Amino acid sequence: MTEGAAAREAARVEAATETPGPADAAHPLAAFGGLLLRDLRVLTKERGRFLVRTVSQPLLLVFVFTYVLPSIGRDLGGVGGQGSFTDVLVPGVLAIAILIKGVQSVALPLVQEFGYTREIEDRVMAPLPVWAVALEKIASGALQGLLAAAIVVPIVALVPAEPIALDITWPALVAVLLLAPVLSSALGLVMGTFVEPDNVPLMFSVIILPVTFLGATYFPWAELSVIPWLQVALLVNPLVYIAEGFRYALTADLPHMPPVAIFGALLVATAAATWLGVHGFRRRVLG
Amino acid sequence: MTHALPEAPGAEEDRVAAPAVRTSALAKTYPGGLSAVADLDLTVEAGEIFGLLGPNGAGKTTTIGMLTTRVVPTSGSATVRGVDVVAEPARAKQRIGVVPQTNTLDRSLDVWENLYFHGRYFGLTARASRARADDLLERFRLTGKARQRPAALSGGMAQRLMVARALLHRPAVLFLDEPTTGLDPQSRIALWDLLVELHHEGETIVITTHYMEEAERLCDRVAIMDHGRLLTVGTPAELKASVEGDRVVDLSADGDVDALAKRLRGVAGVHHADARPGGVRVWAAEVRGLLPPLLAAADTVEARVSDVGVSEPSLESVFISLTGRELRD
Numbered sequence: 001m002t003e004g005a006a007a008r009e010a011a012r013v014e015a016a017t018e019t020p021g022p023a024d025a026a027h028p029l030a031a032f033g034g035l036l037l038r039d040l041r042v043l044t045k046e047r048g049r050f051l052v053r054t055v056s057q058p059l060l061l062v063f064v065f066t067y068v069l070p071s072i073g074r075d076l077g078g079v080g081g082q083g084s085f086t087d088v089l090v091p092g093v094l095a096i097a098i099l100i101k102g103v104q105s106v107a108l109p110l111v112q113e114f115g116y117t118r119e120i121e122d123r124v125m126a127p128l129p130v131w132a133v134a135l136e137k138i139a140s141g142a143l144q145g146l147l148a149a150a151i152v153v154p155i156v157a158l159v160p161a162e163p164i165a166l167d168i169t170w171p172a173l174v175a176v177l178l179l180a181p182v183l184s185s186a187l188g189l190v191m192g193t194f195v196e197p198d199n200v201p202l203m204f205s206v207i208i209l210p211v212t213f214l215g216a217t218y219f220p221w222a223e224l225s226v227i228p229w230l231q232v233a234l235l236v237n238p239l240v241y242i243a244e245g246f247r248y249a250l251t252a253d254l255p256h257m258p259p260v261a262i263f264g265a266l267l268v269a270t271a272a273a274t275w276l277g278v279h280g281f282r283r284r285v286l287g
Numbered sequence: 288m289t290h291a292l293p294e295a296p297g298a299e300e301d302r303v304a305a306p307a308v309r310t311s312a313l314a315k316t317y318p319g320g321l322s323a324v325a326d327l328d329l330t331v332e333a334g335e336i337f338g339l340l341g342p343n344g345a346g347k348t349t350t351i352g353m354l355t356t357r358v359v360p361t362s363g364s365a366t367v368r369g370v371d372v373v374a375e376p377a378r379a380k381q382r383i384g385v386v387p388q389t390n391t392l393d394r395s396l397d398v399w400e401n402l403y404f405h406g407r408y409f410g411l412t413a414r415a416s417r418a419r420a421d422d423l424l425e426r427f428r429l430t431g432k433a434r435q436r437p438a439a440l441s442g443g444m445a446q447r448l449m450v451a452r453a454l455l456h457r458p459a460v461l462f463l464d465e466p467t468t469g470l471d472p473q474s475r476i477a478l479w480d481l482l483v484e485l486h487h488e489g490e491t492i493v494i495t496t497h498y499m500e501e502a503e504r505l506c507d508r509v510a511i512m513d514h515g516r517l518l519t520v521g522t523p524a525e526l527k528a529s530v531e532g533d534r535v536v537d538l539s540a541d542g543d544v545d546a547l548a549k550r551l552r553g554v555a556g557v558h559h560a561d562a563r564p565g566g567v568r569v570w571a572a573e574v575r576g577l578l579p580p581l582l583a584a585a586d587t588v589e590a591r592v593s594d595v596g597v598s599e600p601s602l603e604s605v606f607i608s609l610t611g612r613e614l615r616d
C-alpha cells in the first residue's frame with residue numbers, strides 16, 4: 001500500500017468507528033463550570049487592567065481623606081463625632097469597590113456580547129439553560145467583586161494615618177461578603193440587559209456615580225436624621241445597605257442602620273435584581 | 288482524529304430511530320406581527336447535506352434559530368435527533384453545532400482558547416479539550432494562528448475557526464447559516480470542500496444560502512423558502528426536472544426588451560420569457576429547432592439581438608417558476 005492509500009484507509013476506518021455523535025454525558029454543571037473557567041481566564045489576561053481599575057479610586061479616596069487631610073489638621077471626624085474619618089470611609093470604600101467591580105464585570109462584557117456581531121449567541125449555545133448562563137454571569141461578577149474587596153483591604157489597612165476602630169461582627173461580615181457581590185453583579189446584569197449596549201458606558205456616569213456618592217459611603221446613614229428627606233430618599237439606593245452592612249460588620253459599636261433592615265433589604269434586593277437580570281437576559285437572548 | 292467521547296446510553300438508540308431534524312407546523316411570528324416562518328414541515332435525514340435556499344428575509348435564519356434553541360417558536364414543534372428543542376433546549380444544544388451568520392468568535396480569547404473553552408462548555412476534560420483543539424487547528428490549517436486574537440484572522444480563517452468550534456463537541460447535526468456570504472471565491476470553494484469532506488465522514492449538515500450554485504453543488508436535498516413558507520423540497524435534480532421549461536435561453540438584445548419578451552412568449556415551445564437588463568431570458572422545453580423562430584420573432588419588434596446563450600436549467604429557474612421572481616432581487 002502506498003503512503004497515501006494507507007492514510008486514506010486509516011481515515012476511512014477512523015470515520016467508520018467514530019461517527020460524529022453527541023457527547024450526551026455532559027452535565028449542565030460542567031457547562032456552568034466551563035463558562036466560569038473562561039471568565040477567569042479572561043480575568044487573568046486582563047489582570048493588569050483589573051488591578052489598576054480596582055485600586056485607583058479606593059487608593060485616592062483613602063489617601064486624601066484618611067492620610068492627607070488628617071495630616072494637615074483637617075480630619076473630617078468619625079461617627080457621632082468620635083474617632084477619625086477612617087471609621088466612616090473604610091466601610092464605604094469596601095462597598096464602592098464591590099459595587100463598581102460587580103456591575104462592571106457583568107455589564108461591560110455584555111456590551112460586546114450583545115453588540116453588532118452578537119457574540120452572546122456563542123456563549124448561549126453551551127449546553128445549559130439560558131437562565132443558567134445568566135446565573136453564571138452573576139457568579140463570575142460576584143467573584144470579581146469579592147476579589148476587588150480583597151485587593152482593597154491592604155489599602156484601607158495600611159494607608160490611613162489613624163487605623164479604623166475595628167470591632168468585627170463575624171457572621172455579619174460573612175453575610176455582607178456573600179450578599180454584596182451577588183447583589184452588585186446582579187445589578188450589572190440588569191443594567192447590561194435593559195440598557196442598550198451603546199448606552200452602558202454612559203450609565204456609569206448617570207447612575208453609578210450618584211449611587212456611589214449617595215450610598216452612605218462618605219457618611220453614616222444614621223447621621224442623616226438631620227436631613228430626613230434625604231435619609232428616606234436614599235433607601236432606594238442599594239449601595240446604602242452594602243455600606244451600612246460593612247459599617248455594622250466592622251464597627252458594630254458605632255451608629256448604623258438596624259441589622260434587620262440591612263440584611264432584609266440586601267436579601268430582597270439581591271433576589272429582585274437576580275430575577276430581573278435573568279429575565280432581562282432571557283428576553284435579550286431568545287428571539 | 289483521536290479522543291472519541293463516550294456516548295451516553297440511549298444516544299445510539301435515538302440516532303437510529305429519529306431523523307436528524309424534524310419540524311412540524313413550525314411557525315414564528317415576531318412581536319409586531321411579522322410572520323417570519325409559517326407552517327414549516329421539514330425532515331432532514333441523518334448523514335445528508337440539507338440546504339435551505341431563499342432570498343433575503345425568507346426566514347432562513349429564523350428557522351435555524353428555532354432549530355438551535357435560540358428563537359422560541361410561536362407554534363409547532365421541532366426535534367433534533369429526537370430531542371425537542373423547546374422542551375429540552377440544554378439537551379438539544381449538546382447535539383448541535385452552529386455556525387451563525389455573524390462572526391461570534393470570543394474576542395477576549397485567542398484562537399486556540401476559542402476551541403479549548405468551547406470543549407469545556409461541552410463537558411470535555413481539560414486534557415480531551417486540549418487534544419481536540421490541537422487536532423482541529425491542525426486539520427483546519429490554523430495551527431500557526433493558535434495564539435492570535437480572532438480579530439487578526441482573515442474572513443476565510445475566521446469562518447474555518449467557527450466551523451472547527453462548531454464541530455469540536457462532535458455534534459450530531461451541524462448548522463451553518465449562510466457560511467459563504469462575504470467570503471472570497473477561494474475561501475468559498477475551500478469551505479465547500481471541507482463540508483463535502485465532513486459529509487463523507489457521516490456528519491449531518493444543514494446549510495442556508497441564497498446562492499443557488501452553492502445549493503446545487505453541495506446539497507443532497509434542497510428546501511426552497513420564500514416569505515417564511517416552504518415552497519418545495521427535493522434533490523436538486525428532482526427540483527430541476529419539476530420545472531416546466533427544461534432549458535434556459537438568454538438573448539442579449541438592445542432596444543425594447545419588454546416588447547421582445549412579450550413577442551417571444553407567443554413563440555411555439557416557449558413556456559416563459561422575461562425581460563431583464565440587456566436582454567430577455569426564455570424558458571422552453573426543448574432548444575432544438577427553437578432558435579430560428581425566436582430570432583424570426585425578434586425581427587418583428589424594435590430590438591436587435593446580438594448574442595444567444597443556452598444554459599442548463601438551474602435552481603434559479605425552479606425559484607422563478609414557483610414565485611415569478613428572481614432569487615436575487
Ligand SMILES: Nc1ncnc2c1ncn2[C@@H]1O[C@H](COP(=O)(O)OP(=O)(O)OP(=O)(O)O)[C@@H](O)[C@H]1O
Pocket residue numbers: 287317318321322323341342343344345346347348349350388465497
Ligand atoms: N428579531 C426580529 N424581530 C423582528 N423581526 C425579525 C427579527 N428577525 C428577523 N425578523 C424578520 O423576519 C423575516 C425573516 O428574517 P430572517 O432573518 O429569518 O431571514 P433570512 O432568510 O435569514 O434572510 P437573510 O438572507 O437576509 O439572512 C424578515 O422579514 C426579518 O425582517
Ligand SMILES: [Mg+2]
Pocket residue numbers: 347348349388464465
Ligand atoms: Mg439570515
